[in-house]
Amino acid sequence: MNKQMKKLFSVTLAGVLAASCLASCGGDSKETTAAAGTEAAETEAAGETTAAAGETEAAGESTEAAAAEGGTFLIGGIGPVTGGAAVYGNAVKNGAELAIQEINAAGGVNGMTLALDFQDDENNTEKAVNAYNTLKDHNIKVLMGTVTSDPCIAVAERTYEDNMFQLTPSGSSVPCTQYENAFRICFNDPAQGGASAQYISTMGLASKVAVIYDSSTSYSAGIYQNFAQEAASLGIEVVAAEAFTADSNTDFSVQLQKIQEADPDLVFLPIYYEEAALILKQADTMGMDMTFFGCDGLDGVIGQLGADADLAEGVMLLTPFVADASDAKTQAFTKAYQEAYGDTPNQFAADAYDAIYTIKAALEQAGVTDPEIDPSELCELLKPAMTQITVEGLTGTMTWTADGECNKEPKGMIIENGSYTAIE
Amino acid sequence: MEKNKTKRVSGLARPAFRSKLITYVLAAGFFGVSALLVQAEVAGSLYEGLLIPMCCYIMMAVSLNLTVGILGELSLGHAGFMCVGAYVGAVFSIVTRTAIPSAWIRFPLALLLGGLTAALFGVVIGIPILRLRGDYLAIVTLAFGEIIRKLVENLYIAVDANGLHFSFAKAIDPLSMDLATKKDILNGPMAVSGIPRDTTLLLAVLFVMLTLFVVMNLIDSRSGRAIMAIRDNRIAAEATGISITKHKLIVFTVSAFFAGLAGVLYAHSSTLKSTQFDYNLSIQILVFVVLGGIGSTRGAMIATVILYALPELLRFLQDYRMLVYAIVLIVMMLLNNNARFHQLKQTLFQRKAKEETT
Structure with missing residues (x-):
């Protein structure tokens, strides 16, 4: 009997825990909307959103x-x-x-x-x-x-x-x-890779290009494969192609080191902005002064860099949409x-x-x-x-x-x- | 309780046979009713779509139960075997699709090849870990699962007019190929599509039955008893002359073989992506086995059906479905350790078995 009571108690506890979770979930979402505004405008912003x-x-x-x-x-x-x-x-x-x-x-x-x-x-x-x-x-x-x-x-x-x-x-x-x-x-990915190579070629941005790409996503690997193909036919030399995967996307010092040795005119980043922000930061710490060029995945890099937003100065990207276009x-x-x-x-x-x-x-x-x-x-x-x-x-x-x-x-x-x- | 005792005295084989029969009837009955519901359009396409993957996961859970429940060794890399089967089967089917147009010949070959390759991996992984037990074995199998996935992620196979091209870790140089006839088969980490959809529900259910038949009879055989003896007391088992090496290898090979088969069936019902076979899948299968009651084949099967279908059937709860899923896991865990529930289950199933035999 005692044992049963215990069981009953634990089940109820689990239920209560779940219920409290639900309750706190609801609370959280409200908090995040409020936190989006600046502190001064907080209440106002929250009021406005609900309105x-x-x-x-x-x-x-x-x-x-x-x-x-x-x-x-x-x-x-x-x-x-x-x-x-x-x-x-x-x-x-x-x-x-x-x-x-x-x-x-x-x-x-x-x-x-x-x-x-x-x-x-x-x-x-x-x-x-x-x-x-x-x-x-x-x-x-x-x-x-x-x-x-x-x-x-x-x-x-x-x-x-x-x-x-x-x-x-x-x-x-x-x-x-x-x-x-x-x-x-x-x-599509090939179009972006090809368009990037053509853009670099017609704008005369570089003749030696290094690439850092994510070999574990079809987005990044797809762009890279077609970029390499198009670059070869346009006479752009890919001097370094360094890959990383979703499991190793926090430390890029090895890739950047190799790129530094290869001395390219431009670094092509067909990746998403999270990793790109890390690469920009680490390149800055290593004292590299390179031109970076990316695709639509780079949109959002300024926000991701936060306080270091000035690192993104001079980064070029080929994208159909940016939030602060005029x-x-x-x-x-x-x-x-x-x-x-x-x-x-x-x-x-x-x-x-x-x-x-x-x-x-x-x-x-x-x-x-x-x-x-x-x-x-x-x-x-x-x-x-x-x-x-x-x-x-x-x-x-x-x-x-x-x-x-x-x-x-x-x-x-x-x-x-x-x-x-x-x-x- | 008394009744049970008298039965045991009257003969070992009968209750064991009855228990197996219940499992077969349950499996066949569930999928039979499901197929009827789908035919009658009572159940929607979501339900229909769940059935084939469910069969694959039942095969996975039943075969993992052999390692975890019967041999008593914790394996965290079962998804690795499924991965091997899935990719071997898929590559075979894509390559021979034009050479062997008949699915009746090609698919059995793919199944056999996938299953045997997985079994081979079972032997290969089985030999070095014979010396390991407990946590160490868990770590090695965990690593094995991840290594397999990483290997697959780095394989590039393409075909053109000149034949097959292979590459490892680096994409195949497009300039070395005849681009007009080029077709990617495996393209590193990218999803594999274009696998013939040969897996039918009937076939998948037949393979579930085959898995149940082989695994339950293995458990019931002389070897099965030896395996359980090793689980219960390794030293005593060795002292009575049971070959530990042999029996452990049997378990790993059989378990890997069926995981490989499940992989081939799975690959031929959908597109393949290596990230599906990650650590989470191994753990998920282990959860099916543990919550079904370790060592119980029928339990593993039932737990798989419930736990696989639940998150999908709870879609109407939107964001809260994973929360409810977690609660169900906790409730199942508590029920499994509840003596009263066990008693209830036993009386229920025994009554059912009686009705079936008479």
Whole structure:
């Protein structure tokens, strides 16, 4: 009896622990929104965010009521919102939600209200397929996803079988869009690698280039492989190609040492901003004075460097989107995003925002008015529509080819005085 | 209790056979009902999609149970064997896809090759660790799992008009290849796609049954008793003339073989990515075994079904699903150590077995 009591007690305790966890989780999220503002403006900012959230909620409700006869068109989304790659998944989720709120507030698409069902895949191929199956059970009509490349490849196999229209905001690996039902918003990896080499060559930036890349992600390895290929044909010499993996991405002294010995004109960093910030810091400690050049993954490096932001001065990158660009569209987006989520939008958020507007444009082009349309029929309508539309998005003016690739101009940016400036 | 005793006196074989029968019926019944539900479209595509990976994980858990539960050695590298099987099977199938167009010939070969290669790794890893026990064995198997994953991450295989190209640690120089006909098979850390989807649910369930059949009969055989004797008292077992080397190797090889098979089945149902076979997967399988009750094949199977499906079926809870999953783990752990629950379980299953036999 006594033993049983003990058991009961421990189970209750576990329950209480879990409950307290839940409670503290709720508290935390509030705290983070408040912490986003500066101390003085803290209460004000918090007040504003809640007010803004309230407004959009109210707006959403009213448009839902207004467009009720048009029905709700459900868009599925997949991405990592927990785990190591959660930054990207959450950015896509937020960017897409923002676009949907805007579209609904402006009257929806062909009378239909848009809605997003976003599922977590933990950046795992198996979980991504499960997430896709869940979305299918929820009767999604098109899929906006997945965020990361490898899960995207796995899900693309399934969407092809089901003939479900798929638009990935940021799956940059080539096989993501190998089937005709899949399209993408971002550049693919070879395109970025090739474009970088061409840019360096035409701008006459360097004749000897060193590369540091992450061999464990398809993003980085893919860009590097095609950069090397293109560089060879353009007469740029790759004097050092140093790899690291996700397990060894904190210390770059060995790679930097080798690069210093090779004495290149320019260091190419086809990696994400977290590692790039570390590389910049360590290169500075070693007294290296090099020109660094990166791709869209470098967007966010200034924020990552924090107090050492001046180290990023002179870093060049080829990217379709920067949060503090001067055009009105980007500024409005950045402002709305910061108000809603208390965070500066990155390239992923912009890609997702564009993805939703692209779906809208394609639906309008195809003249879809029935939100209960069969996904396979819809896919047949959207496939030709995608090649006919032109979307003026945050990441540039986009058109698509039938093989799913997006045509847009990468912009050369240089970091000057702590902000991104377009290279003339 | 008394009833049990009289049964044991009446003959060893019968209750053991009955227990095995329950396990087979449970496995076949569960997947049979699941398949019917999917056919009748009562269960959605999420549920349907879970079934094949579930079969693979059951094979993993049942085979790991052989090492952990029956031999009593802690192995933390079981995912490594699955990884070997998965990649060998996948590469074989991709390479021979045009040469052997019939899946009926190609897939059994892939399964056999994947399983045997994994078994070979089981022997290779089994020999040096024969001398190790406890924590040391756990560390070595842990390292083995990670080494396998790292090896795979550094393998580059591509095919073009001139044949196969191999490279290790460095991507294949694109200039050395005929780019028009080039096709990557393994591209280092990148996901492997284009594996023929040969694994069907029926096939996966058949392999689960095969695994159960072999593992449970091995446990019940003379060798199985010797293995358990080694677990319970190594010195006494050795003194009675049981060859420890032989029996440990048997366990490692059989366990690795089925993990390899599970890997091949898994690879032919989805895309492959080496990060899937990391340390976390080994631990996850170990959790299935431990929470199913160490040493119990049926328990490992049931725990796998529940614990694998749960996080997916809890998706409606959004961010809280992992929290609920943790609570379920704790509850299962407590139930497993609860004498009353065991009694209840025993009476339940015995009644069921009686109904089936009569």
